[in-house]
Amino acid sequence: MFKQSIGQAHEKLVFNRRVRVLVEQIGALLPPGSDMLDVGTGDGQIAKMIGARQDGTKVQGIDIMKRETIHIPVTLFDGTTIPMENNAVDVVTFVDVLHHTDDPQILISEAARVARKAVIIKDHLSETKLDHMTLRAMDWVGNAPHGVVLPYNYAPRRNWDGWFDKADLATDEFITDVPLYPAPLSWVFGRKLHFIARLTPTAA
Template structure:
């Protein structure tokens, strides 16, 4: 199943997500970014290829033996950088793997000068939860990734952003991450990308 998931889903996912996230990054000035929970860094590399003025480095709890961008280890809660360290921070399917998403997101707001780019899930009912759990298990179990299945509803996301004083400047759903026929089960409103900026 892991091999099938890699060939049918993961390779497509990297390219589709890179396009969605790159569209949220201006291509008019040099930018420095941090990919939190970057894994091997494949999505960050694909974004850099689409936005050559943007340079990304990564941090992860589990640093893999081979990565395609520079990656440092961190404890999953505190980013080892000073305030306003980078122009933007990426969080791609990371917050639902944490037990305290607010704490990690608050750290991201601390080190980001301009924006935070999030890709994550929304679970508004038990069927959403069931599908997301299955996707997480298939996609992450072989990598030893923590699976607390901590999915938030739409209202919980809005409350979290409001508490931190950052708001979605742009938000998109219907990302079409999966090929047919899987898209009918695993896409829908389960996924979103958003560009957050400080609330005035």
């Protein structure tokens, strides 16, 4: 009952604004007419909305489980290997997925293998213990009511840069002004704890 109440409050105060901001900011980074693959897509609704921001975009998703209601074509995968050939799609996206994995490097490298033009990532930055504690609280409120596994695997910017370099991805954009929360919530839960990055395979 408590988790359900928390989930309802989160949706009312945060979720709808979060969707709007992510759709606008990620959609603006998506090349028009792209074949887009969303990893860890859930029901695919946000991915569909992101794709709709650019004309001619085709969107598909992969996830470790398939939900009863889905808004885009979704293929099951094992959580580590993207079931596609090299350079199979234009863009691979991750929206708050990689901090739920044990080793983000694996999927980042897989995305670099599969993407022809870009990899777009929305995730978190944790530079201090306070950052980590804040992100844990946010993650629990947003995901525990839905039964999502929460490893709380947050990382500082230097780790992300290292993962990108190892995957041969060059950073085109790294945005930390992601206004997911209204004031005064933004004073606690904003603080550059969120980023959106657009990365280009160096072989592209």
